[in-house]
Amino acid sequence: MNATNGSTTTIKSKSYTRLSIIRKIIVGYSAMALFSIAALGFSINGLVSLHRTAKEIARTDLVFISNLQRLRESLVAQERYAGKFLILGSSEFRDFFNSRSQEFWKILNAMQREKNIPELPSLSALYTKYQAASIEVFANKESDPQPMQKVGVQTLAAIDAISVNEQKRLNSKLEDADRREESTLNLTLILSFTGFLLATAVAVFVTYSISSAIRKLKTATHRIAEGEFDYDPQIPEGDEIGDLARDFTHMAVRLKELEQMSLDASPLTRLPGNIAIERILNKRLLSDEPFAVCYADLDNFKAYNDRYGYIKGSELIKLTGEIIYEEASKYGGVDCFIGHVGGDDFVLVLSEDNFDQVCDAITARFDREIVAHYSTEDAERGAIEGKDRYGVQRIFPLMTISIAVLVCQQGEYDSAVEIARTAAQIKDHVKVQPGSNYFVNRRKLNR
Template identity: 55%
Template sequence: MSDSTKPLQTRTRFTLIQKLIVSYVAMLFLTTTALAFSVMGLYSLNRTAKEIAKTDLFIIDSANRLRESMLAQERIAGKYAILKSDEFKLLYSQRQSEFLAILGEIGQRDNNGLFRSLVARYDAYRKEIERAFAASTTEPLPAKKEADAVVSLIEDLSSSRQKLLGKKLAEADRREADTVKLTLFLAFSGFILAVTVAALNVHSISTSIRKLKKGMHRIAEGDFDYDPQIPIGDEIGALAEDFSRMGKKLKELEQISLDASPLTRLPGNIAIERVLNKLLQSGEPFAVCYADLDNFKAYNDRYGYIKASEVIKLTAELIHDTVRELAGGNAFVGHVGGDDFVMVVAAERGGSLCEAVIKRFDDFIRNHYSAEDLARGAIEGVDRYGVSRTFPIMSISVAVVISQQGEFTSAVQIAKAAADIKDLLKKSPGSNYLINRRRNPR
């Protein structure tokens, strides 16, 4: 895979939070939709049930009552024809009012063609009965035919409504089945989605954790360049990036630790060169202060290596504390080796730092000589050529190189310039420092 495609993958990859949000939104949508369909189905069934109870069942029941009322009217009319009692007229009138009331209630709910035919036929029947009552004849009532027609229409009305009721019930059953199926499908889909997302997330997280755990073991074994190969884009990917950066940092720290002086624990030559090259690449001006202890060999011969090592260690602490105090946290202190130290600070802080280091060192070093040697101001010893000489109390010389942009191209050039300055300083007694080729005696 080319590097040009990686940014696109990074942009299109969801984080864990986004995955969870999207999955939960999808599950919530499916669950809400299932609930909505279920509620709508129940509402539709309830509305159908109300419509059936209010219209269909009412009309069917009313049709039965109409039929009973019509048959009762026929019986009363027949008895009147025989007995000619006005009491039967009153009973007929009551039944007729009952019939008309029921007919009116049906008309309010279903005023279709069959209903209108029923009204017309009953009106014809009623007129025939009224004429028969007015004639007071003993002949059989001529309204039998009309009565039979009214009863037949009532039965047709009941039958048609029963058929319509059957269709509505069948449609309600179908809608109920469809609602149940769709609700179950949506609910099951939401469940499957939840299980799938949970399984994928668990698998992804557990796999990444195993890779990170393996990476930790590899780093513990010293393989600081190990890549856990976890795709970036989500939180675990970001953690993997931090993990890789941690490995690189540990590698750098290990190199610094291996390079550091076992006595002073200050960074050694590799770290010093890295810092100088980094500053040279930045182009920012800086000061490199090379500090060297004068007459250290004579002190070592006089007081022994243990006492001399203590002086080296305490001098390193003195320089480190002074740099941190005066030059800030971005300054650097290194131990080249032996009695040589390096301080890298901002260009404008070189002079003041050297003065502070020299003053503190001169006060400090007197505590490590005997009263006799301090009274003489020197010790007897042998130089590197085997010649007996008198050596003054130990002092410190600091060669300062100011690096401006483009003046130096490598740490080697800076070291050579500092060595030239230090050669000049060695010719002067006591502690002193020199910035480039300008001497600043104490």
């Protein structure tokens, strides 16, 4: 009887121990799932918030700052035309002045609709006074231009003050986004690391197969953290870890979708836009590895667009994006980056070793394929007739592509803005050369 009771006690003890392990596994995986979902939630919330901030900056703040620059350029042009009118007395300069004045009001009204800031009404009042003074100057050449010039200086100062304040607002917004990004990242890392520790503790009580599956999940975590969202941990379904692996894959798919949403891709070429370009340039500037920046631009595109229409022009921009993407992907290596600045401007970021092969492939293929997009008559003649940007009728050769190449060594450039400005200058030099070609600038650092 005692023996029977002892046997029964042993069976109950084993049953309790086995059930206790199961409970521990359930608690461990439940906790790990909770932390993973929390980490995912914070990650998604952070990505959505950053995406919203990036869209607001791109659609509102950057456009507003650009419009302020346009206002300044318009006012400077008006001052110039007024001065020429006083010297030469030609009514043509009055017409130019009035055209620029209409442009100024159009831009200012658009800015007031976009943003409600206290400085804009003051600027509007100043420019109204400037216009009133200009009417007197244009009505009587002998009148004193000093009042008009004085109000013009005040208006320029007001525009510059708004620009400074707007830049401060933008910097504050960017700093706030950085703080939110850092906070989200730290909390996500803490939650993820806590979940990992719980998973390790659970692995002590399970078989070798479960331990192996956990190691695979750990590898998948690192791969996905590095951006390899399509990585498959290859854990079979049928148990709790298999279900977790499935959820983990769904999480990676969701993160990939959110990353793609955050890119300011061009709707025409689907290539990354200005924000992504600036980020990759800043990232490369922080590294020790030299790299090449290629700024590609189409020659005589406006004449083609005027003759064949904007639909054909859009098709050519899309074709150019495909050519650049395919040839850069073929010869540029796994770390190449292709971006679309806008219009017919593209940017490539490549390693220092293979930009020559990429540029040769792009220019050669472009020259082969562009002929098919002209009429037979224009293709045989090798040129089309059209008006240049000044309205003068002239002959334009068939479209070509020009590429300005900057080879960037460590310490040569301080910012993406400096690289873009230098590339634009080189592009102007390349565009005056006949045919499709590229020009390489190798700055020598003197420090």
